[in-house]
Amino acid sequence: MRDHVAAGLLEVAARVLAERGDQASMIDIAAAAGVARATLYRYFPNRDALLRALTDAALAELAERIADARLDAVPVPEAVARLTRAMVGAAAKYRGLVIFNKPPDMAREADHALTAPVGELFERGAAEGTFRPELPTRTLIEVYTGLLEGSVVRVLRGRLGVEEASAAITKIFLEGALVRPET
Amino acid sequence: MRDHVAAGLLEVAARVLAERGDQASMIDIAAAAGVARATLYRYFPNRDALLRALTDAALAELAERIADARLDAVPVPEAVARLTRAMVGAAAKYRGLVIFNKPPDMAREADHALTAPVGELFERGAAEGTFRPELPTRTLIEVYTGLLEGSVVRVLRGRLGVEEASAAITKIFLEGALVRPET
């Protein structure tokens, strides 16, 4: 029961924080949830605890999706597609909270959970010669995560659908936007 | 004289807002500029006015860079390269303020200033058959701006250089990250 309510509050909090940004107040969140401020504090002893719980949940969801994707069992391009879908999906569900608005002391942990799988995959791609050699792996990773982050914002704003965004990101990142000159 | 001081304050404000995020206080900004809070208020009657002025300056700079780029005088791929450099450069200089932290009532204007040139260019690309036909122009635009925004964040964090980012974004967006199968 308790967990159920807490989960509901988290969901509302995610929505409000996404809408109003990090400066959304506990007042805003409690009001959006239709409870008194003190009730919110029953479940999360302070603002930080709430943000932390939110980030925890988002990271857990993300980790699960990535694990389900079995990235190392498929070729790199397919793995990129799956990773993209996992990240866009999780970020959209949690309103981008994995990516933005991390409580400062979790930034490291969050960044790691986010960056690690990306790093591994791109290292493999580099080793296997999948990616253009003139682009350093580090740069590739930054641009890819930047692309993800920027696109998720659009998804959150309702300008792109999750599926639409995932597919387009994957396609453009891997093959580019230009029409291929036929050989 | 007056304008000169105001410009200096704006510069400081841009730096502080980029460092501390949107929750940087007028106190922070005034302190960083080495003036009293009340002095800051002499030049910008309130917080909103300051943010607006900042955004105005950034948009003006961006518009100038884009005009200089003569986008319609070159082929679409080259225009994308120039536009990318213009946007990354301007955003980096103004600490991303064109893109994030827009005062709510300027969002529309800012988005327009940002989106309009992108829109025109991509429409032309579509008309000329430069882009993959299976990707709707609207989607292309969103993903491109998302890529820009996400990458600028990395530049601001010092993880990518301006030139490095511009080149990589252009290359990846146009041609993809995959190594081309030789014909």
Place this chain on the structure above:
Amino acid sequence: MRDHVAAGLLEVAARVLAERGDQASMIDIAAAAGVARATLYRYFPNRDALLRALTDAALAELAERIADARLDAVPVPEAVARLTRAMVGAAAKYRGLVIFNKPPDMAREADHALTAPVGELFERGAAEGTFRPELPTRTLIEVYTGLLEGSVVRVLRGRLGVEEASAAITKIFLEGALVRPET
């Protein structure tokens, strides 16, 4: 049954209030008693009622001890000794609650219960020529009760024992701390 539980709660409350001071919360008291907050409210409808009940109990105990002391049946010095022991004992048992932390509207009643026996005794002493005539009875009473109060605090802090304090207070108050010049 009910009274028994209430008495137990009062005892716990006295201990907690003595330890944490007047700012001890109902939370603290309920937790120390091992019951839910709401249960505490079953027995004492609000914080004030609890404090009042506590003071009532302490005053009753004090009145009983004083009655047992048969003050008017013994010479004034012996009566002072007994009164002192009664007051220090009662105050120590109830953690000084008779003396401090009285609910404002009971202050008068409490002060009276405290002051009345002292007043009677000192009036008798004055009438009988027991006390130095240059010290007004009123002053004597104030200094004596002040001495009691201040000493009880030390007893509660564990710096003096009840017996030790009672004996020393009586001796010093009556005969002074100076060594007597032998006649």
Place this chain on the structure above:
Amino acid sequence: MRDHVAAGLLEVAARVLAERGDQASMIDIAAAAGVARATLYRYFPNRDALLRALTDAALAELAERIADARLDAVPVPEAVARLTRAMVGAAAKYRGLVIFNKPPDMAREADHALTAPVGELFERGAAEGTFRPELPTRTLIEVYTGLLEGSVVRVLRGRLGVEEASAAITKIFLEGALVRPET
């Protein structure tokens, strides 16, 4: 100018804290001083700082009075008289704040400033055979400080004057309340 205002606020704070007890709010103090809450915070960055400043001032005053008293230059009984007057005077002026309501982390320091001169004086008295040998010095000290504290409360309540209390405390503590049997 600044210091002057701060001193005025301290004075008001001392009065309010003495009246309302330790739970007096910053609201109460600011209102009593006729300023806005935020103004109070300009001078004392938080509640603790205010209490600390108050205690500092009181301890300084007390130390000065005690130094002025040249306790070691006079016989013990006269020294007790001077010490008593110094302590009652300082405590009355600062509303007993040296004695009660010490911020927890200053308790040690405050107790020391208070206890040290008392301890020295009573040790000397014991060494010189001034005090009754059957009363341990430690007990003497506790009872004396208790007497002081209890009497100061009466002074603060307006039931005793400073001079009246000082004289009575000294007389009773040294020679007792009983009329001396003539030799």
Place this chain on the structure above:
DNA sequence: TATGAATGAGTGTTCATTCAT
């Protein structure tokens, strides 16, 4: 003109108290 001082409105947090089970 530049600034120190003052303040109203809001935020996070706690606590006494009430309600539904």
Place this chain on the structure above:
DNA sequence: TATGAATGAACACTCATTCAT
């Protein structure tokens, strides 16, 4: 009856903004 849950009112503290010098 006993309790977990919910809440309104208060408090410490911050910040954008105004005023007097």
